[in-house]
Structure formats: C-alpha cells, structure tokens
Amino acid sequence: xxxxxxxxxxxxxxxxxxxxxxxxxxxxxxxxxxxxxxxxxxxxxxxxxxxxxxxxxxxxxxxxxxxxxxxxxxxxxxxxxxxxxxxxxxxxxxxxxxxxxxxxxxxxxxxxxxxxxxxxxxxxxxxxxxxxxxxxxxxxxxxxxxxxxxxxxx
Numbered sequence: 001x002x003x004x005x006x007x008x009x010x011x012x013x014x015x016x017x018x019x020x021x022x023x024x025x026x027x028x029x030x031x032x033x034x035x036x037x038x039x040x041x042x043x044x045x046x047x048x049x050x051x052x053x054x055x056x057x058x059x060x061x062x063x064x065x066x067x068x069x070x071x072x073x074x075x076x077x078x079x080x081x082x083x084x085x086x087x088x089x090x091x092x093x094x095x096x097x098x099x100x101x102x103x104x105x106x107x108x109x110x111x112x113x114x115x116x117x118x119x120x121x122x123x124x125x126x127x128x129x130x131x132x133x134x135x136x137x138x139x140x141x142x143x144x145x146x147x148x149x150x151x152x153x154x
Contacts, residue, residue, distance in 0.1 A: 001061075001064045001065070001090075001147075001150040001151075002064065003151075005060055005061075005063075005064040006147055006150070006151060008060055009057050009060050009061070009143070009147060010147070012053055012056050012057045012060070013057070013140060013143060013144075015053055016050065016053040016054070016136060016140075017136075017140075019046065019049055019050060019053065020050070020132060020133050020136050023046045023129075023132070024133070026039065026042060026043065026046070027129060027130060027133075030043075030122075030126070030129070030130075034122055035122055037117070037118065040117065040120040040122060040125065041117040041120065043120070043125050043129050044112050044117065044120050044125065045112075046129070046132075047105065047108050047109075047112065047125065047128050047129060047132065048108070048109060048112045048113070050105065050132055050136070051105040051106060051108065051109045052109070054102070054105070054139065055076070055079065055080075055109075057143065058079050058080065058082075058083050058093070059079065061083070061090070061093055061146075062079055062082065065087060065089040065090045066089055067082070067087075076106065076109070076110075077106070080102070080103070080106050081099075084096055084098075084099055090146075090150070091146065091149060093142065093143065093146045094139065094142045094143075095138075095142055098135070098138060098139060098142065101131065101135045101138075102135065102139070104127075104128060105128060105135070108125075108128055
C-alpha cells in the first residue's frame with residue numbers, strides 16, 4: 001500500500017479518535033439521566049459518523065488493494081465482510097471476533113439513514129454508544145497492525 005493511502009487512513013483514524021473522545025462528555029451525561037430527543041439525535045449522528053469513518057478506511061484499503069468497483073446495492077455489506085477475509089493482495093484487515101460488534105454499527109448506519117430522529121430508541125442506542133470506545137480501540141489496534149504489516153511489505 002502506498003504511503004499516500006496510509007496517510008489518508010491515519011488521518012481517518014485520527015478523526016475517529018477525536019469523535020470518540022469528544023463524545024465521552026455526552027456518554028457521561030447519559031449515565032446520569034436518560035437522553036432527551038436532542039441527545040438521541042446527537043448520539044445517532046455520532047454513531048453514524050463513527051461507522052462512516054470506518055467505512056472510509058475500508059474503502060481506502062479496498063481500492064489500494066485492487067478491489068473491484070463498489071457499485072451494487074449491497075456494496076456496504078460486501079465491503080464490510082471483505083475486511084475479515086484474506087485476499088490475493090492483502091491479509092485480513094480485521095479479526096473475526098469483531099464481526100458481530102461491527103455488524104451492529106453497519107446495521108445502525110442503515111437505520112439512521114432511513115428513519116426520523118424521533119424514532120431513535122435509547123434502549124437500542126445505549127449498547128452501541130456505550131460500547132463504541134471499546135470497539136474502536138480493538139478496531140484501531142487491528143488497523144494499526146495491518147498498516148504496519150503493509151508498510152513493512154513495501
């Protein structure tokens with residue numbers, strides 16, 4: 001993988017770090033009181049941004065490794081699952097144990113894009129929001145390992 005792509009991935013990693021860090025204040029607030037309509041919409045936006053950041057990284061990796069164009073209606077899922085598979089041009093990016101937790105964020109991405117903010121439910125958002133920092137640290141460790149392996153392979 002070329003250094004320009006690695007720099008772009010590192011920038012996305014930095015942006016997700018910032019998102020997770022800045023969201024900690026809202027997470028703390030939600031531990032003391034149930035979020036209102038505005039908080040739920042903010043949480044939805046944060047979760048959507050979180051997965052979009054991951055997907056941006058996945059697209060960069062996919063493209064850098066000669067992946068076919070992502071054009072069909074299922075491309076989000078195909079891209080997601082491809083990150084857990086080894087290909088001819090790269091190792092698996094993510095460990096299989098991250099499939100289930102990340103699949104929940106992929107699913108939320110679809111819900112958020114196709115629903116109204118007043119339909120967001122704290123009981124469903126809470127596990128995603130409260131687990132986001134932990135999931136991110138695991139994903140980030142996988143990404144950093146992948147980048148290290150690919151920079152050494154050049």
